[in-house]
Amino acid sequence: MRKIALYNNKGGVAKTTSVINLAYCIQKAGFKVLVVDCDSQSNCFDFFLTEEPIENADSILPTDFEKISSTTWTRYIEVPESELTGYDYILFDLPPVMTEEVKQIIRHAGFVYVPTMLGEFEISGLQKVTLEIAHQNAQLGGIFVTMFQKQNDEELLQQFRAALASQLMQTIIPYSRTVRESQKAGLPIEAYFIDRKVPHNGSSWKIVNAYESLAAEILSVSA
Numbered sequence: 001m002r003k004i005a006l007y008n009n010k011g012g013v014a015k016t017t018s019v020i021n022l023a024y025c026i027q028k029a030g031f032k033v034l035v036v037d038c039d040s041q042s043n044c045f046d047f048f049l050t051e052e053p054i055e056n057a058d059s060i061l062p063t064d065f066e067k068i069s070s071t072t073w074t075r076y077i078e079v080p081e082s083e084l085t086g087y088d089y090i091l092f093d094l095p096p097v098m099t100e101e102v103k104q105i106i107r108h109a110g111f112v113y114v115p116t117m118l119g120e121f122e123i124s125g126l127q128k129v130t131l132e133i134a135h136q137n138a139q140l141g142g143i144f145v146t147m148f149q150k151q152n153d154e155e156l157l158q159q160f161r162a163a164l165a166s167q168l169m170q171t172i173i174p175y176s177r178t179v180r181e182s183q184k185a186g187l188p189i190e191a192y193f194i195d196r197k198v199p200h201n202g203s204s205w206k207i208v209n210a211y212e213s214l215a216a217e218i219l220s221v222s223a
């Protein structure tokens with residue numbers, strides 16, 4: 001089993017969006033995934049709630065996806081270790097703050113990926129984030145760019161590549177209006193496209209392919 005946290009002390013950089021869509025890609029690759037929402041905003045947990053009310057609502061909940069289960073950090077810490085053994089991947093969606101609890105979760109996960117948007121001040125911010133991850137004795141899996149807009153961001157991307165070198169992952173997640181649409185519909189992006197019968201050859205699928213390739217990068221790392 002591998003435990004992976006998604007963290008950045010910056011808000012709105014697609015941590016939750018990435019956890020949701022990575023969970024989808026990882027289950028599609030045949031693995032059992034547990035998503036742990038560690039943010040009191042509870043976006044990720046609410047997203048995966050099924051329409052049907054569930055009886056034992058105090059522990060791990062099933063979702064509309066057979067191989068994805070969902071819980072919150074508060075519930076997770078009460079779950080006996082024996083109930084976690086069936087999961088291949090546990091994904092932790094963190095809030096954009098470095099509290100003692102967040103440090104504890106990072107230490108618990110031991111492995112962290114950092115989504116970031118491109119911006120003038122981001123590189124120094126990322127250096128602080130990676131130092132903090134190291135302070136918690138956790139490993140940085142990699143930093144990945146989200147909401148990339150080709151026309152605005154190409155030059156900044158070059159600066160990021162130069163400054164972050166091998167810490168920067170290959171995959172770039174593009175900006176796409178369909179992310180919000182899919183979230184409104186309560187579906188991971190690919191499930192939303194399938195539901196809406198969006199043709200596979202359309203440019204909308206770029207973001208789905210990007211999350212698939214991000215998942216492949218993550219899955220290729222052995223525990």
Ligand SMILES: Nc1ncnc2c1ncn2[C@@H]1O[C@H](COP(=O)(O)OP(=O)(O)OP(=O)(O)O)[C@@H](O)[C@H]1O
Nearest residue numbers: 011012013014015016017096147174175176179180
């Ligand atoms: N690739 C994308 N293209 C366009 N919009 C996106 C993309 N990824 C995320 N968003 C939008 O950006 C907003 C922030 O995303 P999200 O909530 O995933 O970020 P977060 O890092 O989890 O935020 P917080 O720090 O508040 O937890 C959301 O409205 C989401 O729909």
Ligand SMILES: [Mg+2]
Nearest residue numbers: 015016039043
């Ligand atoms: Mg979030």
